Amino acid sequence: MSSAHRPVQGMSDITAPEVRLWQGLERAAGATLLRYGFEELRTPVVEFEAVFTRSIGETTDVVQKEMYVFEKGGRRLCLRPEGTAGVMRHAAGLGPQETDGARWYYIGPMFRSERPQAGRRRQFHQLGVECLEAPSPLVDAEILALQLDVFRAWGLTDCTLKLSTRGSGADRAQVAAGLREYLSPHHGDLCGDCQRRLAENVLRVMDCKNEGCRKIVAGAPAPTDFMAQESRDYLAGVTRYLDDLGVPYELDARLVRGLDYYEHTVWEIEGSHLGAQNAIAGGGRYRISLGGRELAGVGFAIGLERVVAMLEATGRDAALMSDPPPLAWLVALGDEAQQQNLRLMQELRAAGVACRMTPGGSLKSQMRAANKAGAAWAVIRGDDELAQGVATVKNMASGEQQQPALDRLAAALSAAPG
RNA sequence: GUGGAUAUAGCUCAAUUGGUUAGAGCGCCAGAUUGUGGUUCUGGAAGUUGCGGGUUCAAGUCCCGUUAUCCACCCCA
Numbered sequence: 001m002s003s004a005h006r007p008v009q010g011m012s013d014i015t016a017p018e019v020r021l022w023q024g025l026e027r028a029a030g031a032t033l034l035r036y037g038f039e040e041l042r043t044p045v046v047e048f049e050a051v052f053t054r055s056i057g058e059t060t061d062v063v064q065k066e067m068y069v070f071e072k073g074g075r076r077l078c079l080r081p082e083g084t085a086g087v088m089r090h091a092a093g094l095g096p097q098e099t100d101g102a103r104w105y106y107i108g109p110m111f112r113s114e115r116p117q118a119g120r121r122r123q124f125h126q127l128g129v130e131c132l133e134a135p136s137p138l139v140d141a142e143i144l145a146l147q148l149d150v151f152r153a154w155g156l157t158d159c160t161l162k163l164s165t166r167g168s169g170a171d172r173a174q175v176a177a178g179l180r181e182y183l184s185p186h187h188g189d190l191c192g193d194c195q196r197r198l199a200e201n202v203l204r205v206m207d208c209k210n211e212g213c214r215k216i217v218a219g220a221p222a223p224t225d226f227m228a229q230e231s232r233d234y235l236a237g238v239t240r241y242l243d244d245l246g247v248p249y250e251l252d253a254r255l256v257r258g259l260d261y262y263e264h265t266v267w268e269i270e271g272s273h274l275g276a277q278n279a280i281a282g283g284g285r286y287r288i289s290l291g292g293r294e295l296a297g298v299g300f301a302i303g304l305e306r307v308v309a310m311l312e313a314t315g316r317d318a319a320l321m322s323d324p325p326p327l328a329w330l331v332a333l334g335d336e337a338q339q340q341n342l343r344l345m346q347e348l349r350a351a352g353v354a355c356r357m358t359p360g361g362s363l364k365s366q367m368r369a370a371n372k373a374g375a376a377w378a379v380i381r382g383d384d385e386l387a388q389g390v391a392t393v394k395n396m397a398s399g400e401q402q403q404p405a406l407d408r409l410a411a412a413l414s415a416a417p418g
Numbered sequence: 419g420u421g422g423a424u425a426u427a428g429c430u431c432a433a434u435u436g437g438u439u440a441g442a443g444c445g446c447c448a449g450a451u452u453g454u455g456g457u458u459c460u461g462g463a464a465g466u467u468g469c470g471g472g473u474u475c476a477a478g479u480c481c482c483g484u485u486a487u488c489c490a491c492c493c494c495a
Contacts, residue, residue, distance in 0.1 A: 061492075115420090115490095117489060117490065258493070258494060268495090303495030333453060362448095364454070366454090368455055368456090392453090394454070
């Protein structure tokens with residue numbers, strides 16, 4: 001395996017038959033999203049670096065060490081590491097009457113320069129939605145219901161919704177200060193990572209897998225204890241609507257969302273059969289200032305590689321894949337038949353029949369090619385057929401043969417193979 | 419960015435304490451009395467053992483470096 005024919009580290013080709021699963025995912029999700037009034041928005045993969053640094057946060061790992069940044073024409077550009085910021089960049093260029101109540105979804109590749117592992121690629125794909133309606137627990141609940149509806153459309157019902165709140169911008173400082181106050185006396189007992197987190201991102205300490213840290217964290221006050229009543233009421237509103245809709249969820253005060261723009265409702269969806277990276281989606285309410293406009297919305301992003309992995313691990317991938325149409329394989333005996341088959345093949349395609357041919361070779365090798373490709377029919381023509389104006393049609397599964405006239409050939413091949 | 423494991427034919431894997439020309443299964447290609455695929459039989463092609471150095475009479479095997487893959491950490495979908 002030389003590097004000449006290998007993709008870049010952490011990026012991969014998606015080939016048949018798996019690519020048909022990807023097509024099925026898009027189809028099923030698109031149908032669900034349309035019922036919620038979402039339109040697709042396709043934004044560029046390349047954006048100005050500032051689009052992300054300003055919204056995701058200068059100090060986040062995504063910005064500091066994971067973005068593919070480059071300079072072109074004196075401008076700092078980058079490959080998008082996530083979808084929300086680009087959509088908000090688009091929205092910032094519109095007037096309020098165009099963004100108010102806007103509902104967009106996107107699907108496409110994102111790029112983060114991390115070390116690949118199970119469920120983590122440098123180029124990965126997300127399906128996300130952004131909803132710019134006026135902030136309300138009702139909208140948050142609806143978007144959560146939508147997300148689970150998308151998963152249901154994919155046949156994924158064994159997912160766990162973990163829900164929490166980040167509070168308002170003002171709350172965040174209170175939470176961080178409150179948790180630091182509790183954790184600081186235990187500084188020496190925390191793991192090395194957590195000693196660093198204590199200064200940089202206290203919430204992450206709550207999420208640590210280390211045994212000793214977990215014990216300390218177990219006695220810690222909940223982040224919500226440091227939030228304003230208003231923020232707690234907002235979360236209570238979301239859960240009330242979720243209860244009403246019969247949407248199951250788990251409140252998880254230790255849930256951490258890494259990007260700066262989140263406020264209030266945040267969530268994560270955990271899948272199964274996935275290894276260490278078991279979150280298949282994340283979302284929340286956010287507030288982003290770009291181009292002089294402040295935009296508030298709620299949305300989520302689904303990691304499609306992880307969804308694909310889960311579908312494949314649980315054997316539910318086949319249900320989403322549409323079978324390719326029955327294939328007719330044109331087989332020629334002799335140059336004259338070969339030449340006429342090319343024209344016949346185009347006529348059959350125009351009539352809606354999927355077909356291919358082998359550009360030469362013995363009858364046996366052409367038949368072998370037909371079999372290898374999984375063709376439903378072999379359409380054989382030699383001097384006899386040309387003279388009689390017919391084609392010999394062999395059903396590859398049953399071995400049965402018939403000889404329809406050429407004007408009835410397309411009809412014969414459109415019928416389901418026996 | 420850090421750590422562990424791995425790297426031999428298209429694929430999955432062998433190859434004794436370092437010892438002839440690196441093998442097998444599957445797959446691929448061709449043939450088995452003139453125009454028929456799959457099963458069977460016969461034959462064939464296919465490898466700079468990831469790459470580069472080193473040790474040795476001798477390296478797929480030992481040592482160093484490097485690249486990639488897988489897994490985990492940090493972080494995140």
